[in-house]
Amino acid sequence: MKYLAIVTDTWRESWARKTSIVVGIIVVMILVMFGVGFQISPSEATPGEVHIGFFSAPSSSGDGFALPSFPLELIASVSAILTLGTLSPWGIFLGIFIAATLFVPIFQSQRLYWILAKPLSRVGLLLSKYVGALVLVAATTMIFISIMMGLIGLKTGIYKPELLTGGLIMIFSFAIYSSVALLVAIWTRNTALSLISTILLHIVSSVIFAARSTQELTAFIPDSWQAGIDIVYMILPKTSDLETLATQLLGSNVDAISAEISAITVDIPLVMGTSGTFMIVMLVLAAWEFHRRDY
Protein backbone atom coordinates (compact mmCIF):
# COMPACT_ATOMS: atom_id res chain seq x y z
CA MET A 1 0.00 0.00 0.00
CA LYS A 2 2.79 2.44 0.89
CA TYR A 3 4.47 2.22 -2.51
CA LEU A 4 1.11 2.47 -4.27
CA ALA A 5 0.54 5.68 -2.26
CA ILE A 6 3.76 7.08 -3.75
CA VAL A 7 2.68 6.09 -7.27
CA THR A 8 -0.71 7.79 -6.88
CA ASP A 9 0.87 10.85 -5.26
CA THR A 10 3.11 11.14 -8.34
CA TRP A 11 -0.02 11.35 -10.51
CA ARG A 12 -1.59 13.87 -8.15
CA GLU A 13 1.54 16.01 -8.21
CA SER A 14 1.69 15.81 -11.99
CA TRP A 15 -1.91 16.90 -12.41
CA ALA A 16 -1.29 19.82 -10.06
CA ARG A 17 1.34 21.19 -12.43
CA LYS A 18 0.52 23.66 -15.16
CA THR A 19 2.53 21.68 -17.75
CA SER A 20 0.12 18.77 -17.39
CA ILE A 21 -2.87 21.05 -17.87
CA VAL A 22 -1.29 22.49 -21.03
CA VAL A 23 -0.54 18.97 -22.33
CA GLY A 24 -4.14 17.96 -21.57
CA ILE A 25 -5.50 20.95 -23.50
CA ILE A 26 -3.23 20.20 -26.49
CA VAL A 27 -4.33 16.54 -26.55
CA VAL A 28 -8.03 17.50 -26.39
CA MET A 29 -7.51 20.10 -29.14
CA ILE A 30 -5.85 17.50 -31.42
CA LEU A 31 -8.69 15.05 -30.81
CA VAL A 32 -11.38 17.69 -31.41
CA MET A 33 -9.67 19.02 -34.53
CA PHE A 34 -9.36 15.53 -35.97
CA GLY A 35 -12.81 14.40 -34.83
CA VAL A 36 -14.72 17.47 -35.94
CA GLY A 37 -12.47 19.07 -38.53
CA PHE A 38 -11.29 16.12 -40.59
CA GLN A 39 -13.95 15.16 -43.09
CA ILE A 40 -14.04 12.73 -46.01
CA SER A 41 -16.49 11.96 -48.78
CA PRO A 42 -16.44 9.29 -51.55
CA SER A 43 -15.03 10.29 -54.91
CA GLU A 44 -17.62 10.14 -57.69
CA ALA A 45 -14.95 9.82 -60.37
CA THR A 46 -12.85 7.02 -58.82
CA PRO A 47 -14.66 4.33 -56.83
CA GLY A 48 -12.81 3.31 -53.65
CA GLU A 49 -11.20 6.71 -53.32
CA VAL A 50 -12.24 9.68 -51.19
CA HIS A 51 -11.79 13.44 -51.03
CA ILE A 52 -10.65 15.00 -47.77
CA GLY A 53 -11.39 18.39 -46.24
CA PHE A 54 -10.77 20.30 -43.03
CA PHE A 55 -13.68 22.14 -41.43
CA SER A 56 -15.52 22.16 -44.73
CA ALA A 57 -17.40 19.46 -46.57
CA PRO A 58 -15.02 17.98 -49.17
CA SER A 59 -16.15 17.73 -52.77
CA SER A 60 -14.61 16.78 -56.08
CA SER A 61 -13.86 20.41 -56.86
CA GLY A 62 -12.90 23.45 -54.86
CA ASP A 63 -13.16 27.08 -55.87
CA GLY A 64 -11.95 26.75 -59.39
CA PHE A 65 -9.57 23.81 -58.92
CA ALA A 66 -10.07 20.09 -58.59
CA LEU A 67 -9.32 18.40 -55.29
CA PRO A 68 -7.34 15.15 -55.47
CA SER A 69 -8.85 11.91 -54.24
CA PHE A 70 -7.03 9.20 -52.23
CA PRO A 71 -7.61 5.51 -51.51
CA LEU A 72 -9.42 5.06 -48.20
CA GLU A 73 -6.78 2.59 -46.95
CA LEU A 74 -4.06 5.19 -47.56
CA ILE A 75 -6.00 7.83 -45.59
CA ALA A 76 -6.36 5.42 -42.65
CA SER A 77 -2.64 4.49 -42.70
CA VAL A 78 -1.42 8.08 -43.01
CA SER A 79 -3.74 9.16 -40.18
CA ALA A 80 -2.38 6.36 -38.02
CA ILE A 81 1.23 7.27 -38.85
CA LEU A 82 0.52 10.94 -38.10
CA THR A 83 -0.99 9.91 -34.76
CA LEU A 84 2.23 8.16 -33.79
CA GLY A 85 4.23 10.95 -35.43
CA THR A 86 2.55 13.37 -33.02
CA LEU A 87 3.65 11.20 -30.13
CA SER A 88 7.20 10.68 -31.30
CA PRO A 89 9.38 12.52 -30.64
CA TRP A 90 7.30 15.45 -29.37
CA GLY A 91 4.93 13.44 -27.24
CA ILE A 92 7.79 11.49 -25.72
CA PHE A 93 9.73 14.64 -24.90
CA LEU A 94 6.66 16.25 -23.45
CA GLY A 95 6.41 13.18 -21.22
CA ILE A 96 10.10 13.42 -20.37
CA PHE A 97 9.65 17.11 -19.55
CA ILE A 98 6.85 16.28 -17.13
CA ALA A 99 8.87 13.39 -15.66
CA ALA A 100 12.03 15.49 -15.22
CA THR A 101 10.10 18.32 -13.57
CA LEU A 102 8.62 15.71 -11.24
CA PHE A 103 11.82 13.79 -10.49
CA VAL A 104 14.14 16.67 -9.63
CA PRO A 105 12.07 18.37 -6.88
CA ILE A 106 11.22 15.00 -5.34
CA PHE A 107 14.89 14.10 -4.90
CA GLN A 108 15.87 17.40 -3.28
CA SER A 109 17.13 16.94 0.26
CA GLN A 110 14.56 19.12 1.97
CA ARG A 111 11.70 17.14 0.47
CA LEU A 112 13.34 13.84 1.25
CA TYR A 113 13.99 14.46 4.94
CA TRP A 114 10.54 13.62 6.16
CA ILE A 115 9.65 11.00 3.55
CA LEU A 116 12.87 8.96 3.99
CA ALA A 117 12.23 8.90 7.73
CA LYS A 118 9.20 6.72 7.04
CA PRO A 119 9.48 2.90 6.87
CA LEU A 120 10.30 2.86 3.16
CA SER A 121 13.26 1.46 1.32
CA ARG A 122 15.06 4.01 -0.83
CA VAL A 123 15.00 1.71 -3.84
CA GLY A 124 11.26 1.18 -3.38
CA LEU A 125 10.68 4.92 -3.21
CA LEU A 126 12.74 5.55 -6.34
CA LEU A 127 11.05 2.81 -8.38
CA SER A 128 7.60 3.93 -7.21
CA LYS A 129 8.28 7.42 -8.50
CA TYR A 130 9.54 6.04 -11.81
CA VAL A 131 6.61 3.68 -12.20
CA GLY A 132 4.21 6.50 -11.26
CA ALA A 133 5.53 8.72 -14.06
CA LEU A 134 5.63 5.78 -16.50
CA VAL A 135 2.05 4.66 -15.81
CA LEU A 136 0.81 8.24 -16.11
CA VAL A 137 2.39 8.73 -19.53
CA ALA A 138 1.43 5.20 -20.66
CA ALA A 139 -2.22 5.71 -19.70
CA THR A 140 -2.37 9.12 -21.40
CA THR A 141 -0.71 7.70 -24.53
CA MET A 142 -2.96 4.67 -24.78
CA ILE A 143 -6.13 6.71 -24.16
CA PHE A 144 -5.07 9.19 -26.87
CA ILE A 145 -4.21 6.38 -29.30
CA SER A 146 -7.40 4.44 -28.59
CA ILE A 147 -9.56 7.51 -29.23
CA MET A 148 -7.62 8.24 -32.42
CA MET A 149 -8.00 4.63 -33.53
CA GLY A 150 -11.74 4.89 -32.90
CA LEU A 151 -12.00 8.21 -34.77
CA ILE A 152 -10.00 6.90 -37.77
CA GLY A 153 -12.22 3.80 -37.78
CA LEU A 154 -15.41 5.86 -37.64
CA LYS A 155 -14.28 8.15 -40.44
CA THR A 156 -12.80 5.55 -42.79
CA GLY A 157 -14.38 2.29 -41.70
CA ILE A 158 -10.83 0.89 -41.33
CA TYR A 159 -9.65 0.12 -37.81
CA LYS A 160 -5.94 0.01 -37.22
CA PRO A 161 -5.17 -2.11 -34.14
CA GLU A 162 -1.48 -1.80 -35.08
CA LEU A 163 -1.76 1.68 -33.57
CA LEU A 164 -1.99 0.12 -30.12
CA THR A 165 1.20 -1.86 -30.75
CA GLY A 166 2.83 1.34 -32.00
CA GLY A 167 1.69 3.04 -28.78
CA LEU A 168 3.34 0.34 -26.68
CA ILE A 169 6.57 0.84 -28.63
CA MET A 170 6.40 4.59 -27.92
CA ILE A 171 5.84 3.90 -24.21
CA PHE A 172 8.92 1.67 -24.22
CA SER A 173 10.90 4.57 -25.72
CA PHE A 174 9.55 6.85 -23.00
CA ALA A 175 10.57 4.33 -20.33
CA ILE A 176 14.13 4.31 -21.72
CA TYR A 177 14.44 8.09 -21.88
CA SER A 178 12.89 8.63 -18.46
CA SER A 179 15.32 6.14 -16.88
CA VAL A 180 18.12 8.45 -18.07
CA ALA A 181 16.20 11.52 -16.84
CA LEU A 182 15.82 9.84 -13.45
CA LEU A 183 19.50 8.96 -13.13
CA VAL A 184 20.62 12.48 -14.05
CA ALA A 185 17.99 13.98 -11.73
CA ILE A 186 19.47 12.03 -8.81
CA TRP A 187 23.06 12.79 -9.76
CA THR A 188 22.67 16.50 -10.44
CA ARG A 189 19.29 17.50 -8.91
CA ASN A 190 18.96 19.79 -11.93
CA THR A 191 15.89 19.73 -14.18
CA ALA A 192 17.66 21.35 -17.15
CA LEU A 193 20.52 18.82 -17.10
CA SER A 194 18.05 15.99 -16.73
CA LEU A 195 16.22 17.17 -19.86
CA ILE A 196 19.36 17.95 -21.85
CA SER A 197 20.79 14.49 -21.19
CA THR A 198 17.72 12.78 -22.65
CA ILE A 199 17.73 15.07 -25.69
CA LEU A 200 21.44 14.35 -26.21
CA LEU A 201 20.77 10.63 -25.96
CA HIS A 202 18.03 10.97 -28.58
CA ILE A 203 20.30 12.96 -30.91
CA VAL A 204 23.28 10.61 -30.55
CA SER A 205 21.22 7.44 -31.02
CA SER A 206 19.45 8.99 -34.06
CA VAL A 207 22.78 9.97 -35.64
CA ILE A 208 24.25 6.51 -35.03
CA PHE A 209 21.11 4.92 -36.45
CA ALA A 210 21.30 7.16 -39.54
CA ALA A 211 25.00 6.43 -39.95
CA ARG A 212 24.28 2.70 -40.10
CA SER A 213 21.07 2.67 -42.09
CA THR A 214 21.22 5.58 -44.58
CA GLN A 215 23.19 4.63 -47.68
CA GLU A 216 24.00 8.25 -48.57
CA LEU A 217 25.66 8.65 -45.17
CA THR A 218 27.39 5.30 -44.89
CA ALA A 219 29.22 6.03 -48.15
CA PHE A 220 30.99 8.97 -46.50
CA ILE A 221 31.98 7.19 -43.27
CA PRO A 222 35.57 5.87 -43.27
CA ASP A 223 35.89 2.13 -42.68
CA SER A 224 38.01 2.76 -39.58
CA TRP A 225 35.01 4.48 -37.95
CA GLN A 226 32.61 1.68 -38.67
CA ALA A 227 33.71 -0.54 -35.78
CA GLY A 228 33.36 2.36 -33.33
CA ILE A 229 29.90 3.22 -34.64
CA ASP A 230 28.83 -0.42 -34.30
CA ILE A 231 30.03 -0.54 -30.68
CA VAL A 232 28.20 2.68 -29.76
CA TYR A 233 25.11 1.36 -31.57
CA MET A 234 25.22 -1.84 -29.50
CA ILE A 235 25.53 0.07 -26.22
CA LEU A 236 22.93 2.80 -26.76
CA PRO A 237 19.18 2.23 -26.71
CA LYS A 238 17.75 1.89 -30.20
CA THR A 239 14.90 4.37 -30.07
CA SER A 240 15.22 5.21 -33.77
CA ASP A 241 14.84 1.52 -34.62
CA LEU A 242 11.74 1.47 -32.41
CA GLU A 243 10.26 4.44 -34.29
CA THR A 244 11.04 2.74 -37.58
CA LEU A 245 9.41 -0.45 -36.37
CA ALA A 246 6.25 1.45 -35.41
CA THR A 247 6.11 3.18 -38.80
CA GLN A 248 6.65 -0.14 -40.60
CA LEU A 249 3.73 -1.61 -38.67
CA LEU A 250 1.41 1.15 -39.82
CA GLY A 251 2.72 2.17 -43.20
CA SER A 252 3.21 -1.08 -45.10
CA ASN A 253 0.68 0.02 -47.71
CA VAL A 254 1.92 3.61 -48.05
CA ASP A 255 4.22 3.63 -51.07
CA ALA A 256 6.04 6.85 -50.20
CA ILE A 257 6.86 5.52 -46.75
CA SER A 258 7.28 1.83 -47.38
CA ALA A 259 9.90 2.25 -50.11
CA GLU A 260 12.34 3.94 -47.76
CA ILE A 261 11.32 2.59 -44.39
CA SER A 262 10.71 -1.01 -45.38
CA ALA A 263 14.26 -1.19 -46.70
CA ILE A 264 15.52 -0.90 -43.12
CA THR A 265 15.75 -4.20 -41.32
CA VAL A 266 14.91 -3.97 -37.64
CA ASP A 267 16.30 -6.85 -35.61
CA ILE A 268 13.51 -6.90 -33.03
CA PRO A 269 15.14 -9.19 -30.39
CA LEU A 270 18.39 -7.18 -30.58
CA VAL A 271 16.61 -3.81 -30.43
CA MET A 272 14.33 -4.81 -27.55
CA GLY A 273 17.06 -6.68 -25.68
CA THR A 274 19.79 -4.05 -25.81
CA SER A 275 17.37 -1.13 -25.25
CA GLY A 276 15.78 -2.92 -22.29
CA THR A 277 19.21 -3.72 -20.87
CA PHE A 278 20.25 -0.07 -21.22
CA MET A 279 17.10 1.01 -19.34
CA ILE A 280 17.71 -1.51 -16.56
CA VAL A 281 21.35 -0.39 -16.21
CA MET A 282 20.19 3.24 -15.89
CA LEU A 283 17.65 2.27 -13.21
CA VAL A 284 20.20 0.18 -11.30
CA LEU A 285 22.70 3.06 -11.36
CA ALA A 286 19.98 5.48 -10.20
CA ALA A 287 18.98 3.11 -7.38
CA TRP A 288 22.60 2.61 -6.32
CA GLU A 289 23.30 6.35 -6.27
CA PHE A 290 20.08 7.10 -4.39
CA HIS A 291 20.77 4.30 -1.90
CA ARG A 292 24.32 5.35 -1.04
CA ARG A 293 23.89 9.13 -0.95
CA ASP A 294 23.67 11.19 2.24
CA TYR A 295 20.69 13.53 2.53
Add this chain to the structure above:
Amino acid sequence: MSVLSIQQVSKKYQNGVLALDDVSLDVAPQQIFGLLGPNGAGKTTLIKCILDLVRSDQGQISILGQPSTQASSRIKLGYLPEDHLMPEHLNAEQLLDFVGQLFELPVRIRKERIDTLLNQVGLESRRKSKLKTFSKGMRQRLGMAQAMINHPQVLILDEPNEGLDPLGRADIKDLLLQLKGAGATIFISSHVLAEIETFCDHVAILHEGKLIREGSMKELTAAQDLEHYFVELIRNQPTTSEAV
Protein backbone atom coordinates in the same frame (compact mmCIF):
# COMPACT_ATOMS: atom_id res chain seq x y z
CA MET B 1 16.55 -1.80 27.24
CA SER B 2 17.19 1.59 25.67
CA VAL B 3 14.74 2.84 23.09
CA LEU B 4 17.47 4.53 21.13
CA SER B 5 21.02 3.26 21.27
CA ILE B 6 23.90 5.11 19.62
CA GLN B 7 27.26 3.39 19.95
CA GLN B 8 30.59 4.93 18.90
CA VAL B 9 29.17 6.72 15.89
CA SER B 10 31.51 8.82 13.74
CA LYS B 11 30.84 10.67 10.53
CA LYS B 12 33.29 12.53 8.34
CA TYR B 13 31.82 14.32 5.32
CA GLN B 14 33.45 14.21 1.89
CA ASN B 15 34.75 17.76 2.40
CA GLY B 16 36.83 16.48 5.32
CA VAL B 17 34.64 17.89 8.08
CA LEU B 18 34.40 15.57 11.09
CA ALA B 19 30.75 16.05 12.05
CA LEU B 20 30.55 13.29 14.67
CA ASP B 21 33.43 11.84 16.63
CA ASP B 22 32.81 8.59 18.49
CA VAL B 23 29.44 9.57 19.93
CA SER B 24 27.64 7.13 22.22
CA LEU B 25 24.24 7.70 23.82
CA ASP B 26 21.42 5.63 25.25
CA VAL B 27 17.91 6.99 25.51
CA ALA B 28 15.68 5.28 28.08
CA PRO B 29 11.94 4.66 27.52
CA GLN B 30 9.51 7.53 28.20
CA GLN B 31 12.27 10.09 28.50
CA ILE B 32 12.25 13.52 26.99
CA PHE B 33 15.86 13.64 25.91
CA GLY B 34 17.33 17.00 24.94
CA LEU B 35 20.21 17.19 22.45
CA LEU B 36 22.01 20.49 22.81
CA GLY B 37 24.97 22.14 21.21
CA PRO B 38 26.03 25.34 19.48
CA ASN B 39 25.49 25.77 15.73
CA GLY B 40 27.50 23.19 13.81
CA ALA B 41 28.00 20.94 16.82
CA GLY B 42 26.70 17.91 14.87
CA LYS B 43 23.17 17.71 16.30
CA THR B 44 21.41 17.50 12.94
CA THR B 45 24.02 15.06 11.58
CA LEU B 46 23.43 12.80 14.59
CA ILE B 47 19.68 12.91 14.03
CA LYS B 48 20.17 12.18 10.33
CA CYS B 49 22.38 9.21 11.22
CA ILE B 50 19.66 7.89 13.53
CA LEU B 51 17.18 8.12 10.64
CA ASP B 52 19.65 6.68 8.11
CA LEU B 53 19.45 9.87 6.05
CA VAL B 54 23.21 10.10 6.52
CA ARG B 55 25.32 6.96 6.68
CA SER B 56 27.80 6.93 9.58
CA ASP B 57 31.38 5.84 8.87
CA GLN B 58 31.51 3.72 11.98
CA GLY B 59 29.42 2.73 14.95
CA GLN B 60 25.96 1.29 15.40
CA ILE B 61 22.56 2.81 15.96
CA SER B 62 19.45 0.90 16.92
CA ILE B 63 15.86 2.04 17.32
CA LEU B 64 13.67 -0.12 19.57
CA GLY B 65 16.24 -2.88 19.22
CA GLN B 66 16.40 -2.83 15.41
CA PRO B 67 19.37 -1.52 13.40
CA SER B 68 18.53 1.96 12.08
CA THR B 69 19.64 0.89 8.60
CA GLN B 70 16.51 -1.26 8.33
CA ALA B 71 13.43 0.57 7.05
CA SER B 72 11.24 -1.39 9.49
CA SER B 73 13.04 0.29 12.43
CA ARG B 74 11.07 3.44 11.57
CA ILE B 75 7.58 1.93 11.85
CA LYS B 76 7.15 3.26 15.39
CA LEU B 77 9.14 6.41 14.84
CA GLY B 78 7.99 9.97 14.16
CA TYR B 79 10.27 12.70 12.85
CA LEU B 80 10.02 16.44 12.41
CA PRO B 81 12.97 17.76 10.37
CA GLU B 82 14.48 21.17 11.05
CA ASP B 83 14.40 22.56 7.53
CA HIS B 84 11.92 20.76 5.37
CA LEU B 85 9.73 21.23 2.33
CA MET B 86 6.33 19.64 2.17
CA PRO B 87 4.67 18.73 -1.13
CA GLU B 88 2.75 21.89 -1.98
CA HIS B 89 0.27 20.16 -4.27
CA LEU B 90 -1.41 18.64 -1.21
CA ASN B 91 -3.67 20.14 1.41
CA ALA B 92 -3.25 19.48 5.14
CA GLU B 93 -5.68 16.56 5.20
CA GLN B 94 -4.19 14.97 2.06
CA LEU B 95 -0.67 15.23 3.47
CA LEU B 96 -1.62 13.47 6.69
CA ASP B 97 -3.54 10.84 4.74
CA PHE B 98 -0.52 10.28 2.48
CA VAL B 99 1.80 9.91 5.47
CA GLY B 100 -0.70 7.54 7.08
CA GLN B 101 -0.60 5.40 3.94
CA LEU B 102 3.20 5.27 4.15
CA PHE B 103 2.71 3.66 7.57
CA GLU B 104 0.07 1.37 6.04
CA LEU B 105 -2.65 2.53 8.42
CA PRO B 106 -6.19 1.44 7.49
CA VAL B 107 -8.52 4.15 6.08
CA ARG B 108 -10.73 4.31 9.19
CA ILE B 109 -7.78 4.83 11.52
CA ARG B 110 -6.26 7.44 9.22
CA LYS B 111 -9.51 9.42 9.23
CA GLU B 112 -9.79 9.30 13.01
CA ARG B 113 -6.18 10.32 13.54
CA ILE B 114 -6.30 13.11 10.98
CA ASP B 115 -9.30 14.65 12.78
CA THR B 116 -7.63 14.32 16.17
CA LEU B 117 -4.23 15.60 15.07
CA LEU B 118 -5.56 18.58 13.14
CA ASN B 119 -7.47 19.57 16.26
CA GLN B 120 -4.42 19.07 18.47
CA VAL B 121 -2.18 21.26 16.34
CA GLY B 122 -4.88 23.89 15.79
CA LEU B 123 -5.25 23.43 12.03
CA GLU B 124 -8.79 22.01 11.86
CA SER B 125 -10.08 25.10 10.06
CA ARG B 126 -7.30 24.81 7.45
CA ARG B 127 -7.63 21.11 6.69
CA LYS B 128 -8.59 21.74 3.05
CA SER B 129 -6.05 24.53 2.47
CA LYS B 130 -3.14 23.86 0.12
CA LEU B 131 0.22 23.77 1.91
CA LYS B 132 1.57 26.53 -0.34
CA THR B 133 -0.76 28.93 1.51
CA PHE B 134 0.62 27.92 4.93
CA SER B 135 2.89 30.15 7.02
CA LYS B 136 6.12 28.80 8.52
CA GLY B 137 4.42 28.30 11.87
CA MET B 138 1.49 26.44 10.33
CA ARG B 139 3.87 24.17 8.40
CA GLN B 140 5.67 23.43 11.65
CA ARG B 141 2.39 22.52 13.35
CA LEU B 142 1.48 20.28 10.43
CA GLY B 143 4.99 18.82 10.57
CA MET B 144 4.29 17.85 14.17
CA ALA B 145 0.98 16.28 13.15
CA GLN B 146 2.57 14.15 10.41
CA ALA B 147 5.27 13.04 12.88
CA MET B 148 2.55 11.73 15.21
CA ILE B 149 0.18 10.03 12.75
CA ASN B 150 1.58 6.56 13.50
CA HIS B 151 1.32 7.00 17.30
CA PRO B 152 5.12 6.80 17.54
CA GLN B 153 6.96 5.19 20.43
CA VAL B 154 9.94 7.38 19.55
CA LEU B 155 9.55 10.94 18.37
CA ILE B 156 12.58 12.79 17.01
CA LEU B 157 12.20 16.53 16.74
CA ASP B 158 14.83 18.81 15.23
CA GLU B 159 14.20 22.39 16.35
CA PRO B 160 10.42 21.95 16.72
CA ASN B 161 9.91 25.53 17.89
CA GLU B 162 11.44 27.03 14.76
CA GLY B 163 9.05 29.63 13.34
CA LEU B 164 6.45 29.21 16.06
CA ASP B 165 4.92 32.08 18.01
CA PRO B 166 4.67 31.82 21.84
CA LEU B 167 1.21 30.25 21.60
CA GLY B 168 2.48 27.65 19.12
CA ARG B 169 5.41 26.85 21.40
CA ALA B 170 3.08 26.36 24.34
CA ASP B 171 0.88 24.06 22.22
CA ILE B 172 3.88 21.98 21.15
CA LYS B 173 5.08 21.71 24.73
CA ASP B 174 1.63 20.52 25.84
CA LEU B 175 1.61 17.98 23.02
CA LEU B 176 5.02 16.64 23.99
CA LEU B 177 3.98 16.24 27.60
CA GLN B 178 0.80 14.45 26.48
CA LEU B 179 2.87 12.12 24.31
CA LYS B 180 5.25 11.42 27.14
CA GLY B 181 2.27 10.65 29.37
CA ALA B 182 1.09 8.20 26.69
CA GLY B 183 4.42 6.36 26.90
CA ALA B 184 6.37 7.89 24.03
CA THR B 185 10.07 8.68 24.14
CA ILE B 186 11.02 12.07 22.76
CA PHE B 187 14.42 13.01 21.40
CA ILE B 188 14.58 16.73 20.84
CA SER B 189 17.20 19.09 19.50
CA SER B 190 16.72 22.75 20.26
CA HIS B 191 18.44 26.08 20.75
CA VAL B 192 15.79 27.34 23.15
CA LEU B 193 17.43 26.24 26.38
CA ALA B 194 14.89 27.82 28.71
CA GLU B 195 12.18 25.64 27.19
CA ILE B 196 14.32 22.52 27.09
CA GLU B 197 14.95 23.02 30.80
CA THR B 198 11.25 23.01 31.61
CA PHE B 199 10.38 19.65 30.10
CA CYS B 200 13.47 17.54 29.35
CA ASP B 201 14.44 14.76 31.75
CA HIS B 202 17.85 14.12 30.33
CA VAL B 203 20.30 16.17 28.30
CA ALA B 204 23.33 15.52 26.09
CA ILE B 205 25.60 18.31 24.90
CA LEU B 206 27.55 18.07 21.65
CA HIS B 207 30.45 20.32 20.74
CA GLU B 208 32.43 20.05 17.51
CA GLY B 209 31.11 16.56 16.91
CA LYS B 210 31.99 15.24 20.38
CA LEU B 211 29.71 14.40 23.24
CA ILE B 212 31.04 16.59 26.03
CA ARG B 213 28.38 16.15 28.69
CA GLU B 214 25.42 13.92 29.39
CA GLY B 215 23.23 13.69 32.45
CA SER B 216 19.84 14.21 34.00
CA MET B 217 18.42 17.70 33.97
CA LYS B 218 18.53 17.74 37.77
CA GLU B 219 22.25 16.97 37.81
CA LEU B 220 23.15 19.55 35.21
CA THR B 221 21.05 22.35 36.66
CA ALA B 222 21.77 21.71 40.33
CA ALA B 223 24.00 24.76 40.68
CA GLN B 224 22.78 27.09 37.92
CA ASP B 225 20.20 27.25 35.16
CA LEU B 226 20.74 25.33 31.94
CA GLU B 227 21.58 28.35 29.82
CA HIS B 228 24.41 29.48 32.13
CA TYR B 229 25.65 25.92 32.50
CA PHE B 230 25.67 25.46 28.73
CA VAL B 231 27.43 28.74 27.92
CA GLU B 232 30.11 28.17 30.53
CA LEU B 233 30.70 24.60 29.38
CA ILE B 234 31.05 25.54 25.71
CA ARG B 235 33.31 28.52 26.45
CA ASN B 236 35.65 26.28 28.38
CA GLN B 237 36.04 23.80 25.53
CA PRO B 238 39.17 23.83 23.37
CA THR B 239 38.20 24.45 19.73
CA THR B 240 39.45 22.69 16.61
CA SER B 241 39.19 24.36 13.23
CA GLU B 242 38.13 21.25 11.30
CA ALA B 243 35.04 20.38 13.29
CA VAL B 244 31.61 21.62 12.18
